[in-house]
Amino acid sequence: MALLTVDGPLDLAATLESGQAFRWRRVEPSPDGSPWFEGVAFGNLIHARQTRDGVEFTTSPDPESDVAPLLRDYLRLDEDLTAIYQALEFDEHVRQGIALYPGLRILRQDPWECLASFICSANNNVRRIARNVDDMSAAFGSPVTGGADERRSFPTPTQLADAGEASLRALGLGFRAKYIAATAERIAGANTDLFALRLAPYQEALDALTELPGVGDKIANCAMLFSLDKPEAFPVDVWIDRALRDWHFTEQQKPIQRNRMRPWAQARFGRYAGYANQYLFHSRRLGRR
DNA sequence: AGCCAGGCCCTCC
DNA sequence: GGAGGGCCTGGC
Numbered sequence: 001m002a003l004l005t006v007d008g009p010l011d012l013a014a015t016l017e018s019g020q021a022f023r024w025r026r027v028e029p030s031p032d033g034s035p036w037f038e039g040v041a042f043g044n045l046i047h048a049r050q051t052r053d054g055v056e057f058t059t060s061p062d063p064e065s066d067v068a069p070l071l072r073d074y075l076r077l078d079e080d081l082t083a084i085y086q087a088l089e090f091d092e093h094v095r096q097g098i099a100l101y102p103g104l105r106i107l108r109q110d111p112w113e114c115l116a117s118f119i120c121s122a123n124n125n126v127r128r129i130a131r132n133v134d135d136m137s138a139a140f141g142s143p144v145t146g147g148a149d150e151r152r153s154f155p156t157p158t159q160l161a162d163a164g165e166a167s168l169r170a171l172g173l174g175f176r177a178k179y180i181a182a183t184a185e186r187i188a189g190a191n192t193d194l195f196a197l198r199l200a201p202y203q204e205a206l207d208a209l210t211e212l213p214g215v216g217d218k219i220a221n222c223a224m225l226f227s228l229d230k231p232e233a234f235p236v237d238v239w240i241d242r243a244l245r246d247w248h249f250t251e252q253q254k255p256i257q258r259n260r261m262r263p264w265a266q267a268r269f270g271r272y273a274g275y276a277n278q279y280l281f282h283s284r285r286l287g288r289r
Numbered sequence: 290a291g292c293c294a295g296g297c298c299c300t301c302c
Numbered sequence: 303g304g305a306g307g308g309c310c311t312g313g314c
Contacts, residue, residue, distance in 0.1 A: 019295065118295080118296095119296095119297095121294090121295050121296075122294095122295085122296040122297060122309095123293090123294065123295095123296055123297080123309075123310085123311095124294055124295080124296085124310090124311085124312095125293080125294035125295080125312080125313080126294080126295070127294095127312090127313090128294080128311070128312065128313090129294090129295080169310080172310080172311065172312090173310075173311090174309075174310025174311055175297090175308090175309050175310050175311095176296095176297095176309095176310080177310085179297080213297090213298095214296090214297065214298090215297085216296060216297050216298085217296090217297095218295075218296060218297090219295090219296070219297085222295080235295075236295095237295035237296080238293090238294080238295065238296090239295065240295085257304095259304090281295080285295080
């Protein structure tokens with residue numbers, strides 16, 4: 001057992017269950033009520049829960065001391081959330097979202113797993129996306145601990161390119177199978193270096209991602225926000241569409257079009273537009289208001 | 290039964 | 303350049 005200390009607010013459950021990542025599961029309630037989560041990342045099976053002191057976790061097969069800095073980075077525990085809140089609370093609805101879910105953080109995921117997961121999100125629902133991602137991992141990923149029925153890591157681009165469209169379709173990915181296979185080939189062939197996009201400017205990363213099959217503006221912005229260090233990214237999906245329409249454009253006689261929302265929001269919220277997006281999305285999707 | 294899911298792509302105008 | 307329709311699949 002190891003511990004990550006946290007400065008500032010953290011809501012681990014909201015962070016892991018807000019539709020950014022799809023491989024975390026609640027496993028068992030702990031005596032004090034804060035749930036354990038099980039996930040696969042960095043080639044490890046990870047169990048984690050939030051306590052008064054921070055994030056408790058165990059790892060397998062690597063020692064916790066090796067994984068600790070990776071998990072800290074993944075959870076962005078060093079992000080100054082308070083400063084971000086101050087920059088965004090001018091907006092009434094973002095402020096309400098922050099008040100409802102203080103400590104909801106934006107993850108820093110593996111770019112390939114994140115991109116591929118969101119390719120699965122097209123015209124899909126969260127539960128089936130999670131199942132698609134798990135099914136791909138079980139079928140084509142590598143074992144992490146050596147046990148018989150353990151979970152596997154998310155497949156590499158090469159593993160999915162080798163799998164091919166037909167076997168992905170057989171898993172139940174539907175029309176997304178073609179996009180996953182084709183994009184995996186492109187990445188495996190090193191035509192696009194996803195990690196390099198962490199250092200690229202926003203527009204350059206957006207242009208590179210939307211060249212990939214099955215990756216449009218929305219999915220590219222998800223990958224940029226959740227894995228490529230682009231906090232100004234602003235994915236516009238049906239939930240954000242409804243939120244902005246109801247909360248920010250109620251008095252317009254002509255409703256704003258979906259494809260004009262991202263530039264509008266980025267101009268309004270600035271370099272942390274993605275955090276505004278996440279709080280609007282989460283509070284809207286949970287249906288509390 | 291029909292609609293909707295964290296869209297993208299293609300066609301046609 | 304933009305509106306409209308099709309698309310795998312599963313749950314309600």
